[in-house]
Every structure is written in C-alpha cells, then in structure tokens.
Amino acid sequence: MPLVLRTQVALPANYRPQDMLALHARDALQASEKVEGLRVSKGLVWQGQPALLQLEMVDGAARAVASLAVDGTAPTGNDPAALDAMLARMLGLGDGADQLALQHGQHPVLGPLLLSQMGLRVPASSSPFEALVWAITGQQISVAAAIALRRRLIAATAVQHSSGMLCHPDAAALAALTPEQLRAAGFSVSKIATLERVCAAVLDGSLPLDAWAAQPLQAQDAQAIEDALLAIKGIGPWTVHYALLRGFGWLDGSLHGDVAVRNALARLLDVPSVSQREAEQWLGAFAPWRALVAAHLWASLSAKSY
Numbered sequence: 001m002p003l004v005l006r007t008q009v010a011l012p013a014n015y016r017p018q019d020m021l022a023l024h025a026r027d028a029l030q031a032s033e034k035v036e037g038l039r040v041s042k043g044l045v046w047q048g049q050p051a052l053l054q055l056e057m058v059d060g061a062a063r064a065v066a067s068l069a070v071d072g073t074a075p076t077g078n079d080p081a082a083l084d085a086m087l088a089r090m091l092g093l094g095d096g097a098d099q100l101a102l103q104h105g106q107h108p109v110l111g112p113l114l115l116s117q118m119g120l121r122v123p124a125s126s127s128p129f130e131a132l133v134w135a136i137t138g139q140q141i142s143v144a145a146a147i148a149l150r151r152r153l154i155a156a157t158a159v160q161h162s163s164g165m166l167c168h169p170d171a172a173a174l175a176a177l178t179p180e181q182l183r184a185a186g187f188s189v190s191k192i193a194t195l196e197r198v199c200a201a202v203l204d205g206s207l208p209l210d211a212w213a214a215q216p217l218q219a220q221d222a223q224a225i226e227d228a229l230l231a232i233k234g235i236g237p238w239t240v241h242y243a244l245l246r247g248f249g250w251l252d253g254s255l256h257g258d259v260a261v262r263n264a265l266a267r268l269l270d271v272p273s274v275s276q277r278e279a280e281q282w283l284g285a286f287a288p289w290r291a292l293v294a295a296h297l298w299a300s301l302s303a304k305s306y
Contacts, residue, residue, distance in 0.1 A: 002162070003070040005083050009091065010063050012098075014119030017057045019299075020091055023123045027147050032154050032166040043160070043167035044126045046070050050161040053126065055087065064091060071162050085214065089249045092121030096251040100289040109268060110286070113296055122295045124249050128209035129202060130168050131247030132229075135239045136194050137187075152185040171202035194234030201232065213248055219288070222250050245291045252288040256280035264297035 017038055024042060025035040034041045038057040045051065051070040058065055066087055088094075101114050125131040137153065138146035156177055157169035174195065182192045201207035212225055222244055229240045241253030255261050256279035265282060266274045274282075283290040 002072075003078060005068040005070070005078065005080060006066070007080055007083055007087065008063055008065045009084065009087050009093070011057070011061055011091070012093075012119070013062075014097075015061050015091075016119045016121065017061045019121055020123040026143075027151055029151060031151065032168055034165070041165065042126065043163075043165035044130070045159060045167050045170040045173065048170065048172070050159055050167045052161045052163050052165050055090070069161070069163070082214075086126060089124040089213070089247075090126060092123045092249065094121070094249050094251060096289050096292050097121045100286070100292055103289075104286060110293065110296075113268065113300060117296055117299055120292075120296055120299055122245060122249065122251065122292060125246050126168070127170075128213050128243065128247030129171055131245075132198060132209070132239075132243040133168075133174070133195065134246065135242040136191055136198070136235070138242075139191065139239060149186050153182075153187070156181050156185045171199045175199035175203060190234060194232070197232050197234065207232075209247070217244075217248050217250050219252070222248070222252070241291065245295075251290075251292040253291040254280055254283055255291055255294040256283055258294065260301060261294045261297050264300050268297065268300065 021035050021038070021040065024033040024040045027033065032043045038061070040053075040055045042053045042055070043050065044053055046068060047070070049070050049072045051068055053066065053068050055064055055066045057063075064087065066083070068083055097119060101118065105111050105114055107114075125134065133153075134146070134150060137149050141149070153174075154166050154168055157173045159167040159169050159173050161167055179192050179196075182195070183189075187195070198207065202209060207228060212221065215221070217225075225244065225248070226240050229235050229243065230237070236257075238255065238257040241255055242258075244250040244253045245255070256276050262274045262276070262279050265279055266272065269282075283293055286293045
C-alpha cells in the first residue's frame, strides 16, 4: 500500500507565494512539476521510490499544507521530520529575509529594492542533488536552454510516479543513463563527465548531500561542502554557490559570476556594466546574505526565476 505523509507549515506574515510558485512553473510543459493557482504538484524520488508532492498555500498564504504519496515501500520513508525539513527549504523559510531588511533597509541603493520586494525568500529544490544537477545543466547557457535540457534529462531517466507525474531522478537513476543517452538529450561531453563524477561520489558516499542537508548549515559546514564540490572536475564557484543556495538554503554564497546578477546590479547602479570583481566587492558588503541580495537582483529583472 502506498505511503502517504501529510503535514502543514506556518508561513511568515509577509510570505510571497509567487517566489516559490515561479520556481516550479519555469517549464511550461510541466511534465514533472505543475502549478495550479497556489498549488504545486511535483514528482520526486523519496528514499529511492517515486513520489508525488502536493503543496498548497491556504488561508491567504498563512500556512502551507502538503502531502507526499510514495510508491512502494521506502526503507525509512515514514519520516515526517524529514518531510518538514524538505518543505522548509523548498519554501525558503530561513530567517535571512527579515534580517537583511533590518540590517540594510536604509542602504541608499539596496534599501529601496528591499522595500519594493519586501518578504522575498529563496525557494530551494526538493533535494541538494536536484539543485546541483540543475546548476551543472545551466552552466554557460540561457535559462530557456537549461529548462529544455532539464526536461529531456527527466524524460530520459523515465522515473514515473503512479499518478503519471515524471520525477526528477536521484543519483542512482541518473547514473543508469549511458553517455549516449545523455548526448541524445543534448548534454555536452564535459557536462556528461561532470554528472558522472557527481553521481559516483553521491553513490559511494564521498559526497553525502542529503546528510549535509539534514542539519542546519553553518559557515564552516558550507565551506566544507564548497571544498568537496570544487574538488570535482567540472564544478566551479558559480555552480557551487548556486547549488548551496537552491539545495541547502545557504544565503551567503557569492554569485558575482552570474551574468543576470551583474546585469541587474548595473541597472541598479545606473552604470553600463559591472565586472565580476566589482560585483564581488559590492555583494561582499552584505555578508552573510550575499546570495539573498543576488536573489533580489534576479527578481528586479522581472524574469523567470533562475
């Protein structure tokens, strides 16, 4: 009999549902994620089994109610605490949003942006592995191209919940694809090699992404994860800091190498362009919330959430 977990999460008074909804509405075909009003349905792998997460904002977004229907029997799948932790990351419920506004709300340049986007939070992927795969997929290509590539990857692995929803693969399912299948999906030789290294490291335990995500992330933990990821050929600082943000909810990575961040900063500062060094220095003033500031810059472009 399928396992069904249910829970609910209280949301801050200034919670912005649109941030989380936009992240899951990126792909218009919605084969693995579907957004209907204030509800998200998402296929994922839970304890090695296909699962369907249904997450909905209710009571004027004062709380979120969720159910997770798991096919088969997961070894330790009946774990409400693990579901709550995943939802907290996915909803971006760290306290950085309010702290940033309190600390820098009067900043002459950033302050007005924080005020206009009050309550902005950074929603995360359902797992650090999903976030890392997305970051690798998106290296040096447009958001639209990355969305299409991700869609073909999910289709190629063909992990499907009994509801019909496709699921983002875990490391085992992704590792089962051949290089030829990944090439057919549109991945470059270099990205294929990087994905193979990541999957191997997750499966042999040398990259324990889920174990790292099970505990609150501190600066020293984030540095250890960064070091471990940078040791994998094909992963650079942008990929690491994006994965830390979208996979762990770490708000102090520096995304100065992100083109959209630099474009938004140039517009905010009313200058023709901003170099990586200039962006790094400017963002550095807002530690420990540099990645959250980058998210505000993304949002200021009024583009699809990256």
